[in-house]
Amino acid sequence: xxxxxxxxxxxxxxxxxxxxxxxxxxxxxxxxxxxxxxxxxxxxxxxxxxxxxxxxxxxxxxxxxxxxxxxxxxxxxxxxxxxxxxxxxxxxxxxxxxxxxxxxxxxxxxxxx
Amino acid sequence: xxxxxxxxxxxxxxxxxxxxxxxxxxxxxxxxxxxxxxxxxxxxxxxxxxxxxxxxxxxxxxxxxxxxxxxxxxxxxxxxxxxxxxxxxxxxxxxxxxxxxxxxxxxxxxxxxxxxx
Numbered sequence: 001x002x003x004x005x006x007x008x009x010x011x012x013x014x015x016x017x018x019x020x021x022x023x024x025x026x027x028x029x030x031x032x033x034x035x036x037x038x039x040x041x042x043x044x045x046x047x048x049x050x051x052x053x054x055x056x057x058x059x060x061x062x063x064x065x066x067x068x069x070x071x072x073x074x075x076x077x078x079x080x081x082x083x084x085x086x087x088x089x090x091x092x093x094x095x096x097x098x099x100x101x102x103x104x105x106x107x108x109x110x111x112x113x
Numbered sequence: 114x115x116x117x118x119x120x121x122x123x124x125x126x127x128x129x130x131x132x133x134x135x136x137x138x139x140x141x142x143x144x145x146x147x148x149x150x151x152x153x154x155x156x157x158x159x160x161x162x163x164x165x166x167x168x169x170x171x172x173x174x175x176x177x178x179x180x181x182x183x184x185x186x187x188x189x190x191x192x193x194x195x196x197x198x199x200x201x202x203x204x205x206x207x208x209x210x211x212x213x214x215x216x217x218x219x220x221x222x223x224x225x226x227x228x229x230x
Contacts, residue, residue: 043223105153
């Protein structure tokens with residue numbers, strides 16, 4: 001049972017435009033959500049997180065939006081740069097005594113120069 | 114650089130052999146996690162330590178897998194009698210437990226890529 005879903009395996013965006021990556025989850029106990037970026041042959045790099053008490057968190061070019069009623073979060077990258085080309089994973093965690101993350105399957109973003 | 118480090122970065126072994134991986138977390142982090150990632154999938158949780166105590170193990174962690182964190186600092190993950198299905202990227206991450214139960218992101222190492230022939 002895939003509790004965290006990234007339904008778009010890939011996305012291409014022109015440099016300078018907005019990239020929007022989406023993630024859906026099914027477990028209402030999740031209360032902390034994160035986005036990671038991964039380059040080939042490297043570990044995931046933390047980008048941004050959001051707690052369930054918020055609906056938006058911004059850090060530079062990256063903004064994460066959380067819609068709890070829809071169980072949906074998205075990552076906006078504005079403006080997109082060629083160096084943003086990577087695989088992006090969303091992850092979720094629930095406050096149930098465990099701190100493990102449940103990851104989606106990733107979306108490969110390609111920013112075209 | 115004081116990030117999470119893992120050793121070795123690559124390991125090729127024959128089926129049936131034992132392998133051991135090491136993870137050195139960020140020095141002040143008291144939580145340490147192991148994940149496994151296969152092609153086309155996101156990382157999957159294997160086990161979690163708070164200081165030296167192993168507090169959770171996934172059902173993915175068969176009895177051929179064992180992890181330790183003897184002094185609450187570095188950790189090792191051993192796979193006995195490796196099988197071809199064990200081929201994957203093994204990722205270590207660490208985080209700091211915050212007072213009041215606040216959340217902090219997990220920071221990942223570069224991973225150890227295992228290939229079982």
